[in-house]
Structure formats: structure tokens, C-alpha cells
Amino acid sequence: MRRRGIVAATLLAALLMLTGCGSTFPADPQGTLDRAKDGTLRVGASINGEWVRIAASANGDVRSGDVPGSDVQGKEADLVRDFAGQLGAEVEWVAGTEQVLADELKHGGLDLVIGGLDDRTPWVTHAGVTRPYAESRDERGGLHKHVMLVPLGENAFLLELDQFLMAAKEQK
Numbered sequence: 001m002r003r004r005g006i007v008a009a010t011l012l013a014a015l016l017m018l019t020g021c022g023s024t025f026p027a028d029p030q031g032t033l034d035r036a037k038d039g040t041l042r043v044g045a046s047i048n049g050e051w052v053r054i055a056a057s058a059n060g061d062v063r064s065g066d067v068p069g070s071d072v073q074g075k076e077a078d079l080v081r082d083f084a085g086q087l088g089a090e091v092e093w094v095a096g097t098e099q100v101l102a103d104e105l106k107h108g109g110l111d112l113v114i115g116g117l118d119d120r121t122p123w124v125t126h127a128g129v130t131r132p133y134a135e136s137r138d139e140r141g142g143l144h145k146h147v148m149l150v151p152l153g154e155n156a157f158l159l160e161l162d163q164f165l166m167a168a169k170e171q172k
Contacts, residue, residue: 026155026156026158026159027155027156028153028154028155028156028157029153029154030108030151030153030154032111032150032151032154032156032157033087033154033156033157033160035111036084036087036089036111036157037087037088037089038087038088038089039089039090040089040090040091040092041080041083041084041087041089041090041091041092041111041112042092042094042109042110042111042112043080043091043092043093043094043110043111043112043113043114044094044095044096044100044101044104044105044110044112044113044114044115045067045072045076045077045093045094045095045096045101045113045114045115046095046096046097046098046101046113046114046115046116047095047115048074048115048116048117049074049116050074050075050116051074051075051076051114051115051116051146052072052073052074052075052076052077052114052115052116053072053073053074053077054067054071054072054073054095055067055070055071055072055073067093067094067095071093072093072095075134076114076115076116076146076148077114079114079165079168080112080114082164082168083161083164083165086164087160094109094110098113098115098117098121098123101113101115101149102123102126102127102149103126105126105127105149105150105151106126106127106151106152108151110151111150111151111154111157112148112149112150112161113127113148113149113150114148114149116144116146117146117147117148117149118132118144118145118146118147119132119145119146119147121147121149123149126149126152127149127150127151127152128149128150128151128152128153128154128155128158129147129148129149129150130147130148130149130150130158130161130162130165131147131162131165131166132145132146132147133146133147133148133162133165133166133168133169134146134169148161148165
């Protein structure tokens with residue numbers, strides 16, 4: 001009986017210490033989710049078929065760098081706009097190659113990268129990856145499980161995005 005009391009007291013003390021820490025998990029060391037809420041969501045977009053399309057400039061070249069939001073279209077662009085709306089955020093679009101965007105994400109210049117990426121993306125050393133939220137088959141019949149990239153360690157943001165993507169998937 002005495003042993004049970006000691007265990008209960010120890011558990012109670014541990015619980016009180018944990019609640020007193022004021023920590024919330026998951027956390028964003030760089031504050032991505034807090035910054036995006038009612039603010040700006042910085043999104044890198046890489047062209048990839050129906051997933052991401054970017055309008056061409058007057059000379060026919062696809063724009064690189066900052067692009068107007070109306071120039072970015074496709075399935076993932078629509079998802080990003082809906083997610084930003086849920087956060088009360090405006091989207092700031094940046095166009096580029098996967099390599100350039102993954103590097104910009106790694107160094108804090110972007111909050112999210114889209115481009116029809118799949119779960120075999122080589123950028124996992126540069127970024128956090130959402131859970132697969134859509135599937136497609138290529139012309140050879142290969143299965144692709146689509147993901148988006150977020151900054152490494154920004155787990156609260158990643159969780160919020162994952163929950164949004166899973167809810168969107170269930171609505172289809």
C-alpha cells in the first residue's frame with residue numbers, strides 16, 4: 001500500500017512539472033505556423049503537369065522567382081490556396097526548380113514547396129515531408145504517392161498541413 005502511494009506521488013509530481021513547463025508539442029522552432037496564421041504563407045512552386053502549372057511571360061518563358069498568384073494553377077496550387085484560407089493567410093508564390101526551392105526552404109526563405117513531388121523525393125535531407133495525400137500513375141503504370149515539403153523541424157506546421165490534406169482527401 002505504501003509503495004502505491006509513493007508511485008502515485010511521483011506520477012503526480014511529474015505531471016505537475018510537465019504542465020508547469022508551458023511547452024506545447026509539436027513545436028515550430030522557427031515559428032512557421034504562427035507566422036503564417038493571419039499573415040503570409042511563402043510557397044515555392046515547381047512546374048509538374050496537372051499538379052502545378054505556371055503561366056508563361058510575354059516572351060513565352062515560364063517565370064522564375066516571385067509570380068502573381070493568378071499565374072500559379074493546378075491541383076496543388078488549389079490545395080495551397082484552401083490551406084492558406086484556413087490559416088487566414090495570403091500566399092506569396094515563388095517559382096523555380098525543385099533544387100532551387102528545396103534549398104530556399106532549407107535556408108528559411110519558404111514555408112512550403114509544391115510540384116507534384118512523391119514520397120520518393122530526394123529532398124528529405126533538406127525538408128520535412130507530409131504524409132502522402134494523393135496517388136497517381138505515370139504513363140508506365142508506376143504508382144506515385146504525392147507529398148509536399150515543409151521546413152525541417154517545423155512539426156506544428158507539418159501537423160496542421162497533414163490534417164488539412166487528410167481532410168481534403170476524405171472529402172473527395
